[in-house]
Amino acid sequence: MIQLSHVTKTFRSGRGQVKAVTDVSLSVDTGRFAAIMGKSGAGKSTLLNCMGGLEMPDGGEILCFGTPIHRLRAGKLSLFQRRHLGFIFQRGNLLSYLTVAENIGMPLTLNGIAGKVRDDRIEALLADIGLPSAATALPHELSGGETQRVSVARAIAHHPKLLLADEPTANLDTATGQRIVQLMRDLGQDHGCTIIMATHDREITDIADPIIGLKDGQVVREEK
Amino acid sequence: MTPGGAAYWTRIAFLFLVRSGRATAALSVMVITAVAALIFLSALAVGVKDAMLRNTVGLFSGHVTGYDLPDSIQTQDLVVQGVDAVLKRVYLPGVLTGGRLSQPMLLCGIDPEQETAHTALKMKISEGRYPLTGQREILVSRDVAQTLGARVGDRLRFSFQTGGGFLEYSVSGLYHTGLDALDREMAFCPLETMPDKGVPWSAAIFLTGGVTADAILNLYRQHWPEPVRFESWETQMPDLRQLIDLEAISMAIVIFLVFGVVAIGIACSFVIFIIRNMREYGIMRAMGVTTAEISALIVAKVTLMNLVACSVGLLIGMVAVLVVAHTGGIDISAFTSHNRYFAVSGVIIPRLTAFSLWAPPATSLLFSLLAAVWPAVMVARKKAADILRLI
Numbered sequence: 085m086i087q088l089s090h091v092t093k094t095f096r097s098g099r100g101q102v103k104a105v106t107d108v109s110l111s112v113d114t115g116r117f118a119a120i121m122g123k124s125g126a127g128k129s130t131l132l133n134c135m136g137g138l139e140m141p142d143g144g145e146i147l148c149f150g151t152p153i154h155r156l157r158a159g160k161l162s163l164f165q166r167r168h169l170g171f172i173f174q175r176g177n178l179l180s181y182l183t184v185a186e187n188i189g190m191p192l193t194l195n196g197i198a199g200k201v202r203d204d205r206i207e208a209l210l211a212d213i214g215l216p217s218a219a220t221a222l223p224h225e226l227s228g229g230e231t232q233r234v235s236v237a238r239a240i241a242h243h244p245k246l247l248l249a250d251e252p253t254a255n256l257d258t259a260t261g262q263r264i265v266q267l268m269r270d271l272g273q274d275h276g277c278t279i280i281m282a283t284h285d286r287e288i289t290d291i292a293d294p295i296i297g298l299k300d301g302q303v304v305r306e307e308k
Numbered sequence: 309m310t311p312g313g314a315a316y317w318t319r320i321a322f323l324f325l326v327r328s329g330r331a332t333a334a335l336s337v338m339v340i341t342a343v344a345a346l347i348f349l350s351a352l353a354v355g356v357k358d359a360m361l362r363n364t365v366g367l368f369s370g371h372v373t374g375y376d377l378p379d380s381i382q383t384q385d386l387v388v389q390g391v392d393a394v395l396k397r398v399y400l401p402g403v404l405t406g407g408r409l410s411q412p413m414l415l416c417g418i419d420p421e422q423e424t425a426h427t428a429l430k431m432k433i434s435e436g437r438y439p440l441t442g443q444r445e446i447l448v449s450r451d452v453a454q455t456l457g458a459r460v461g462d463r464l465r466f467s468f469q470t471g472g473g474f475l476e477y478s479v480s481g482l483y484h485t486g487l488d489a490l491d492r493e494m495a496f497c498p499l500e501t502m503p504d505k506g507v508p509w510s511a512a513i514f515l516t517g518g519v520t521a522d523a524i525l526n527l528y529r530q531h532w533p534e535p536v537r538f539e540s541w542e543t544q545m546p547d548l549r550q551l552i553d554l555e556a557i558s559m560a561i562v563i564f565l566v567f568g569v570v571a572i573g574i575a576c577s578f579v580i581f582i583i584r585n586m587r588e589y590g591i592m593r594a595m596g597v598t599t600a601e602i603s604a605l606i607v608a609k610v611t612l613m614n615l616v617a618c619s620v621g622l623l624i625g626m627v628a629v630l631v632v633a634h635t636g637g638i639d640i641s642a643f644t645s646h647n648r649y650f651a652v653s654g655v656i657i658p659r660l661t662a663f664s665l666w667a668p669p670a671t672s673l674l675f676s677l678l679a680a681v682w683p684a685v686m687v688a689r690k691k692a693a694d695i696l697r698l699i
Contacts, residue, residue: 173594
């Protein structure tokens with residue numbers, strides 16, 4: 085379970101203080117596919133980053149499967165992230181100088197999975213995302229949809245407990261976006277993964293549960 | 309550290325460099341060019357020092373001079389390992405007279421064949437030739453000839469300072485070196501034509517390349533104590549010693565400045581090279597790659613590229629130096645014709661030393677690694693979200 089209690093995050097810039105997240109409390113049960121919905125600037129990415137430890141909240145608590153990640157020191161946080169988390173971003177997810185197989189293989193190597201086990205898992209994932217012959221392709225040789233499919237494969241390759249996706253379909257056409265979401269859900273469910281996805285795409289409401297509405301950094305509704 | 313640790317990140321760094329082909333090539337060319345140019349420049353500085361020394365001691369004096377040598381010591385006795393040649397010379401003070409004009413002069417008895425073989429004075433003869441062995445001939449400077457109103461073939465009388473005797477010589481040739489000690493105070497004649505008065509003789513000792521005068525001096529002084537004296541060119545020509553030191557300092561300043569500019573250029577390029585991929589470091593941070601691992605990756609990229617680029621630069625610099633050295637060197641005679649420290653030849657032959665060979669690649673690597681520190685610290689200090697948001 086992911087639990088957030090009174091999480092607040094403020095950014096300081098030349099324009100003064102901007103409250104990106106204000107007193108957010110919510111929880112997502114293990115194995116669920118949750119969606120954080122809201123307009124651009126609502127605080128979706130900041131909230132997601134706080135959940136994944138990419139951003140430290142100014143106040144409140146974040147328990148990620150019982151671990152207070154907001155209290156972890158850098159080294160332990162990195163180890164927690166590499167073992168238990170998977171991220172998918174809106175763009176530029178893949179390391180441009182590594183092939184598709186090498187990109188997918190990186191979280192496996194980071195978690196000590198090597199040799200035939202790693203190679204077999206990469207092969208299986210490539211088959212799952214419908215790109216069985218793309219192992220040696222470099223990211224610039226892929227389309228936007230293919231890139232995000234590889235991103236999904238890489239994010240779940242090491243069987244993380246939590247998959248965080250920050251508007252992964254924003255740069256894709258509707259059909260491709262739906263296929264990516266479907267892929268995330270299918271692969272996530274296969275591995276018992278909790279998925280939290282930030283999006284402003286209303287189509288997602290059909291498959292996500294719960295749906296957390298965010299406006300000006302605050303939770304405005306939570307639908308189950 | 310990741311299982312597989314350093315080897316894994318080195319492999320990732322290698323893949324990055326190979327697959328970032330154009331950027332890697334552009335940066336490599338810069339490092340290669342800088343290292344090769346700096347090696348050549350350093351070798352040239354060594355060549356300038358060599359040329360000044362070669363010109364000055366090679367003209368006449370030799371690297372080591374022995375004074376007040378008794379007849380019991382023969383030239384062969386002074387030939388030890390590291391000595392190329394020992395030339396016997398006898399000096400007699402007196403007055404050289406031509407017609408009604410005369411000038412104080414130090415007459416130097418020489419072995420013409422040995423002198424032509426081992427000194428460069430022959431190259432400074434502007435008219436006539438060297439005296440012939442056994443012939444009562446004298447080689448005087450153009451300045452002395454002008455003072456005495458003498459030409460090649462004229463007869464001059466040399467009167468001894470002590471004893472009241474004199475000898476007559478025919479002028480075999482005129483020379484001009486630009487060095488006052490040779491042009492105004494000395495004249496040369498074959499040893500056999502000098503009166504045998506049992507005067508002590510002097511030795512001009514020429515060393516083989518790479519042998520220091522101090523090593524030979526120590527050996528001689530152990531064998532032949534006072535009153536026999538041996539002096540190195542550094543003692544005899546303190547002005548040359550100072551000039552070489554001055555030249556070395558000037559060149560060191562120039563090279564340091566050039567090194568500095570090149571190093572800063574390399575450092576800035578590396579910073580750009582690393583920052584260009586900052587987003588990818590953000591992605592890696594999100595994947596749980598630790599800051600230590602990212603720093604290791606950055607250092608591995610810089611080190612790998614430098615090792616390859618510096619090796620190529622080292623090779624090109626070495627080849628350039630060897631090619632120039634074996635094709636006659638760089639002739640700067642047009643700029644040295646009136647410089648007494650280039651009295652014989654204005655040719656500079658670049659020479660590689662350990663410093664000229666290793667300092668440029670070491671500098672490049674050092675500054676590149678220093679340049680890698682800033683982006684590494686930046687990646688380490690910034691939150692992954694900030695990197696991903698900003699870039």
